[in-house]
Structure formats: structure tokens, C-alpha cells
Amino acid sequence: MKLSGADVIIECLKEQGVDTVFGYPGGQAIIIYDALYRARNEIRHILTSHEQGASHAADGYARATGKVGVCIATSGPGATNLVTGIATAYMDSVPMVAITGQVPTALLGKDSFQEVDITGITMPVTKHNFIVKDVTKLAQTIRRAFSIAKEGRPGPVLVDVCKDVTGAEVEYIPQKPDKDEYRSIKLTEITTDDFELAIQAINEAKRPLLLSGAGVGIAGAESEISELAENASIPVCTSLMGMGTFPGTHPLYTGMVGMHGTKASNYAVHSCDLLIVVGSRFSDRIVSNVSTFAPEAKIMHIDVDPAEVGKNVRVDYPLVGDIKRILKTLLKGLVYKKDTDWIKKILEWKEKYPLKYQKSDTILKPQYIIERIHELTKGDAIITTEVGQHQMWAAQYFKYSRFRQFISSGGLGTMGYGLGACIGAQLARPDKKIINIAGDGSFRMNCSELATAVEYKLPIIIALFNNKSLGMVRQWQELFFGGRFSQTSIDRGTDFAALAEAFGAKGINVNHPEQVDKAISSALSETYRPVLLNFEIDKDDKVFPIVPAGAGLNEVIDC
Incomplete structure (x- = not known):
């Protein structure tokens, strides 16, 4: 059947199971919005007060569900107002598709009204971006955008669509997305020897520590992290983005690590002999001083993104691939432990250095x-x-x-x-x-x-x-x-x-x-x-603990 380009966009969104989009209309996106009007009983459009709000709302929708968040804006300032939200999603590996209207193809490159090179602007902060100048390529581009946003390490993708493309007619052939393609992460880079060395390192470690990041949750590997921690008696700290990947009330949980992490977590990193980092990228807010980071430890890094392994810190045991599958493999060779001296030390730190503040009956804390x-x-x-x-x-x-x-x-x-x-x-x-x-x-x-x-x-x-x-x-x-x-x-x-x-x-x-x-x-x-x-609240209330920038994690200030 023949549809306009704008209707093709809507049909592709429905193919992908999208039920909610966030956005703000404008001249170059007006045909898309006309199509959204006709589809209003199938796709809910949330009109935000500002395009940046639309991008943040799409991000929040994605983080709350794991689904791809979708936002729509017009060209020029509409598109550039999305950039902060797109960059936010990119830094935190959030699946998002941003669709922007663009001036007609005949006006590209002529400094036309509200024309901006949004693909050039967003190139550093998207997994990929597209500009669509040919209506026959529109459907495959939208589908590919969703595929890229979901597969491997998730992230935002931008699709810029010229206005004449949204108005042109094209033969549309419906297509069901392959739900399995997004989990098709290969383990081909990991050999049997790699796994054996990693398992041996875990079994022989006297003071192991798990650092659980957002990648654990994205991979749906929370149960594997818990099983590894509990069966091998390994304490667990989390990154800021990894909150909730390990229960905050669990006896083995030491708290957040890094600049504002707990003393127990930071001391554990400084004293461990094996640091197992799962789905986290060793940001500067975690590492602080690279030269003093985990000085006594071998480091094992389990991550889906090979670009992150060895980027910020040395890694002794790199395991790149699907986190859930890697953890399942490691668990098969695990030696069970309990009540170790290391756990006793961790519990001692937790009791001695809890999070604390000056309580008050009269001042709001x-x-x-x-x-x-x-x-x-x-x-x-x-x-x-x-x-x-x-x-x-x-x-x-x-x-x-x-x-x-x-x-x-x-x-x-x-x-x-x-x-x-x-x-x-x-x-x-x-x-x-x-x-x-x-x-x-x-x-x-x-x-x-x-x-x-x-x-x-x-x-x-x-x-x-x-x-x-x-x-x-x-x-x-x-x-x-x-x-x-x-x-x-x-x-x-x-x-x-x-x-x-x-x-x-x-x-x-x-x-x-x-x-x-x-x-x-x-x-x-x-x-x-x-x-x-x-x-x-009082302007002089402060966040403690704090590790000064450039200091070692053991140099934490408590008050």
C-alpha cells in the first residue's frame, strides 16, 4: 500500500511497539504531526513545554522500562534543543530514537530558515545518526535506528527527515521486528582459556570485591551477580548508575563507590586483591587517582563494549560480551566459600564507618x-x-x-x-x-x-x-x-x-x-x-563522605 513518508514513520513506530512519544511540533515536522493526529488512538503524544523536556522524558521512559524512548522535534532550534537530552542518554547508555524534521532537500546547505546540520552536531553523542533524503529509504532507516539503539550497549540514535520526504508517497511493506536480534552479542573474543583463568582468579582470591554497574541491569544479570556474591562470599559495591543491581539492604552490600561512596566501599577497593568490575566503565568519579586505584588488586572487567576495556585502567582479565552469559559461565566453575576473614573485615568497616549526619529535632536535614x-x-x-x-x-x-x-x-x-x-x-x-x-x-x-x-x-x-x-x-x-x-x-x-x-x-x-x-x-x-x-534546608549542609579530586579512594574525608 502507498503511504506518505510521515505515515511510514508512524507505521514503523507501531511496528516497534511504541505507544508513547514525547515532542514539540514545528514547521518542518508538521506533516509528521499531521500523521500523529490520525494515529492519536494508537500512539500517545505527550506535548512537553520545551524540546529538552521531551528528550529527558523519553530518557526517563526508557530507563523505567528498558524500552526505546522516542522524542520528536522540528528543525533548527527544535532539533538543537534535544541535544542535551541526547548527550545525557548517550553517556548513560539509554536506548532512544530522536526524530527531527529537516528543511526540504532542495534547501539543504543554503542557510534556509531553521536549517541546522543536526547530524553533524549530534555525531559525537549518538551511537549513529541518519539524514533521510529519499522516501524509499525511510522505513529501513527507522527500523535500523531502533535496532542500533537496542543492540549491544544501548544508546541514542537520531533520524533527521527532510520535509519533502515526509510528504512524498512510497510503497510501504509492513515488517515485524526480530526480537532476538538485539541480544545477539557474541562471545567469540573469549576463549576457554580466558574463562579458566578468570574462574581460577576468583577461586584463589583472598580479598575479592564485585563492582556492579548499570550494564548488569541492562543485561538482566542481577540474579547472576547475587549468586556470584553469595556463593563465593564476595562483597558488592555499586556505581551510581548501578544502584539497584544488587539489593541495598543485602549484608554483602557495601554501598556506592567513588567520590561520594561509603568508606567501606572505598577501603574495600583500596585493599582487595581481585576487583571484578561488571558493566561499569571506570569513570573518574569512581577511579579518582588512577595511579593509586586498587593498588593491591588484579582487575577483571566484564563488559559488552570492547572500547571500555582498558580505556581508563589496566585490566588483567578482560571478558567482553553478553554480561549475563559470561556470569553464567563463571558460576559453573565457582568454588563455594563463606565466613571468610575478608567478609569479617568488610562487616567491621561497615559497622565502624556507616553513613552518618548530624540529626536534629529542630533543623531540617x-x-x-x-x-x-x-x-x-x-x-x-x-x-x-x-x-x-x-x-x-x-x-x-x-x-x-x-x-x-x-x-x-x-x-x-x-x-x-x-x-x-x-x-x-x-x-x-x-x-x-x-x-x-x-x-x-x-x-x-x-x-x-x-x-x-x-x-x-x-x-x-x-x-x-x-x-x-x-x-x-x-x-x-x-x-x-x-x-x-x-x-x-x-x-x-x-x-x-x-x-x-x-x-x-x-x-x-x-x-x-x-x-x-x-x-x-x-x-x-x-x-x-x-x-x-x-x-x-541549610545552605551549609554538605555531602559526605567525599574523596577530593585526584586523591586516592583511601583518602576519603568523612566530615
């Missing part, structure tokens, strides 16, 4: 708020965050029991990410309560997305940690720059609760510990509108 959110939601909420101190407190004090429960911008550190991601996650998981932990600096960047949440009657909660400053930068200025607080005060008199009410949401001010439970419970009871909880 951010750590206390996170603890109460965990308690009142029974640990079952999905948490999204903005970026800053609040993000680290959310990582430290909420005990995550499953992957996809903690949704945050890790690699890019995108302020303004959380609200859009919260919207996407709520639309993806209406069965769960979604709570965005935010700082006032991050929140004000994309607070207009409150209008989106109100429009679609989403019962999200924004827990706003309002310290009237750019808290993390201020903390660094105090600790490492002699207290010179350059441009980190943002006490602008904004009444955030009133702002929420102006958008049509519910706003609640909280400035005393006695008000916390009532405010959270009130927010949790809402079923049709967003609630903003404005928690007034």
Missing part, C-alpha cells in the same frame, strides 16, 4: 528527608533526580532493591534532567509512585515542565531541597577554594510552592522536621496532580 521518603514509600518508589548534592543524598540514603528504581543523569551530570525524566517514568510506570529529588538550582532550569505534568494529570512528587544556592559547587568552594563563594548564591526570593500552585500543581512548604511525614504522606495520597514539597 536532607538525609532525614530521604530516609523518611524511603520509609513512607516502603522503599518501593521510583526515584528520579536532578544533579548536585541532593542527587548524592538520594543515592546514599534511599535503599534501592531493584534496577530501574534510581533514574539519574550520571555521565553528563545534567542539571534540569529530573523533572522531565520523572514525567517519562510516570507515564511508563503508572503503577508506581515516582518522586523527583531536586535542588532549587536544577529545578528552576526546566520547571516549566510542571505544566506538562499538570496537563496530563500525573501524580508525580517533586521533593525540592531548597538551600538557595548551587549546593555542590558551594561545597567545593568552601572545602577547596578558601570559602570564596563565587556566583553560587541563588536566593532570588522565588516562592516554589506558590509557583507550583500557579502551574496548577499542589505546593507545600516544609521547614521543620515535625512537618516532614505529614507533607510526604499528603503528596503520596494525590492521584491526579503533581505535588511540590519545598523543603527549606
Whole structure:
């Protein structure tokens, strides 16, 4: 049957099982939006307040489900407004397809109105991107975009479609996607000898440590990590992105590792004799000083992406391929252990150096708020965050029991990410309560997305940690720059609760510990509108522990 290019796009989205897209219309995407109008009973379009909000919402939708998130924008500024969200998804391996309208093919390269080379701009922050100038290639391009976004290490793909292509007619032949092709990760680079050496290393290690990253969750290998840890008595720490890949309440869990990791985790990395890193990329926030990182350990790196192995740190046992299959193979040769001296040492560190803060009956403490959110939601909420101190407190004090429960911008550190991601996650998981932990600096960047949440009657909660400053930068200025607080005060008199009410949401001010439970419970009871909880906290509250940039993990500052 013959269809317009725009209708081909819609049919391809339906082929891929897409039921929700996020976007903002414009001139070069208008034919796509006309097709979306006709398909409105089959594909739900969420109109955000800004294209960046659309990209973050698509990202949150993808992280909450594991499905490909989809966002749509027009050419020029519409497309460039997606770039921050695309880069966020790229850094954290999130499957996304961004579809942008482009000027007609005859106007390409002529500085036409709202023309921009979006494929050139996004090349460094996409797994791949396409510009479609021929309608006969449109369907195969859309299908290939989804395939690339899902296969191996996931990531974003951009498809730029010229306006005349969306209006041209073409013969469309339906096609069912091959659901198995996305897991067709080969183990051909791993020999039997490689496996035998790795198994021997695990069995002979006296002080082994597992570092579980997001790749574990993406591969669906959480049970294998738990089996490896429990059967061989190996303690487990996680990266920020790996939260929930190992239960936060498990006795073998030592907490997050790295700059704001627990002392137990950082001391374990510094003292272990075998570090087994699974699905994590050795970012600088984990490694800190490469020359002093895991100085007594052999390093085993299990990852799907060969480009990450050996990129940042030396690796003694590289195992590249499907994480779940690799772990299953390793488990076959495992020697069972329990009650080792190493475990006793780990438990001693956990008891001696717990996460702690100065509790108060009169002053509102951010750590206390996170603890109460965990308690009142029974640990079952999905948490999204903005970026800053609040993000680290959310990582430290909420005990995550499953992957996809903690949704945050890790690699890019995108302020303004959380609200859009919260919207996407709520639309993806209406069965769960979604709570965005935010700082006032991050929140004000994309607070207009409150209008989106109100429009679609989403019962999200924004827990706003309002310290009237750019808290993390201020903390660094105090600790490492002699207290010179350059441009980190943002006490602008904004009444955030009133702002929420102006958008049509519910706003609640909280400035005393006695008000916390009532405010959270009130927010949790809402079923049709967003609630903003404005928690007034002290600008001098800090995130501890902290490893100064460039220091060894054993040089952690505790207070």
C-alpha cells in the first residue's frame, strides 16, 4: 500500500511497539504531526513545554522500562534543543530514537530558515545518526535506528527527515521486528582459556570485591551477580548508575563507590586483591587517582563494549560480551566459600564507618528527608533526580532493591534532567509512585515542565531541597577554594510552592522536621496532580563522605 513518508514513520513506530512519544511540533515536522493526529488512538503524544523536556522524558521512559524512548522535534532550534537530552542518554547508555524534521532537500546547505546540520552536531553523542533524503529509504532507516539503539550497549540514535520526504508517497511493506536480534552479542573474543583463568582468579582470591554497574541491569544479570556474591562470599559495591543491581539492604552490600561512596566501599577497593568490575566503565568519579586505584588488586572487567576495556585502567582479565552469559559461565566453575576473614573485615568497616549526619529535632536535614521518603514509600518508589548534592543524598540514603528504581543523569551530570525524566517514568510506570529529588538550582532550569505534568494529570512528587544556592559547587568552594563563594548564591526570593500552585500543581512548604511525614504522606495520597514539597534546608549542609579530586579512594574525608 502507498503511504506518505510521515505515515511510514508512524507505521514503523507501531511496528516497534511504541505507544508513547514525547515532542514539540514545528514547521518542518508538521506533516509528521499531521500523521500523529490520525494515529492519536494508537500512539500517545505527550506535548512537553520545551524540546529538552521531551528528550529527558523519553530518557526517563526508557530507563523505567528498558524500552526505546522516542522524542520528536522540528528543525533548527527544535532539533538543537534535544541535544542535551541526547548527550545525557548517550553517556548513560539509554536506548532512544530522536526524530527531527529537516528543511526540504532542495534547501539543504543554503542557510534556509531553521536549517541546522543536526547530524553533524549530534555525531559525537549518538551511537549513529541518519539524514533521510529519499522516501524509499525511510522505513529501513527507522527500523535500523531502533535496532542500533537496542543492540549491544544501548544508546541514542537520531533520524533527521527532510520535509519533502515526509510528504512524498512510497510503497510501504509492513515488517515485524526480530526480537532476538538485539541480544545477539557474541562471545567469540573469549576463549576457554580466558574463562579458566578468570574462574581460577576468583577461586584463589583472598580479598575479592564485585563492582556492579548499570550494564548488569541492562543485561538482566542481577540474579547472576547475587549468586556470584553469595556463593563465593564476595562483597558488592555499586556505581551510581548501578544502584539497584544488587539489593541495598543485602549484608554483602557495601554501598556506592567513588567520590561520594561509603568508606567501606572505598577501603574495600583500596585493599582487595581481585576487583571484578561488571558493566561499569571506570569513570573518574569512581577511579579518582588512577595511579593509586586498587593498588593491591588484579582487575577483571566484564563488559559488552570492547572500547571500555582498558580505556581508563589496566585490566588483567578482560571478558567482553553478553554480561549475563559470561556470569553464567563463571558460576559453573565457582568454588563455594563463606565466613571468610575478608567478609569479617568488610562487616567491621561497615559497622565502624556507616553513613552518618548530624540529626536534629529542630533543623531540617536532607538525609532525614530521604530516609523518611524511603520509609513512607516502603522503599518501593521510583526515584528520579536532578544533579548536585541532593542527587548524592538520594543515592546514599534511599535503599534501592531493584534496577530501574534510581533514574539519574550520571555521565553528563545534567542539571534540569529530573523533572522531565520523572514525567517519562510516570507515564511508563503508572503503577508506581515516582518522586523527583531536586535542588532549587536544577529545578528552576526546566520547571516549566510542571505544566506538562499538570496537563496530563500525573501524580508525580517533586521533593525540592531548597538551600538557595548551587549546593555542590558551594561545597567545593568552601572545602577547596578558601570559602570564596563565587556566583553560587541563588536566593532570588522565588516562592516554589506558590509557583507550583500557579502551574496548577499542589505546593507545600516544609521547614521543620515535625512537618516532614505529614507533607510526604499528603503528596503520596494525590492521584491526579503533581505535588511540590519545598523543603527549606541549610545552605551549609554538605555531602559526605567525599574523596577530593585526584586523591586516592583511601583518602576519603568523612566530615
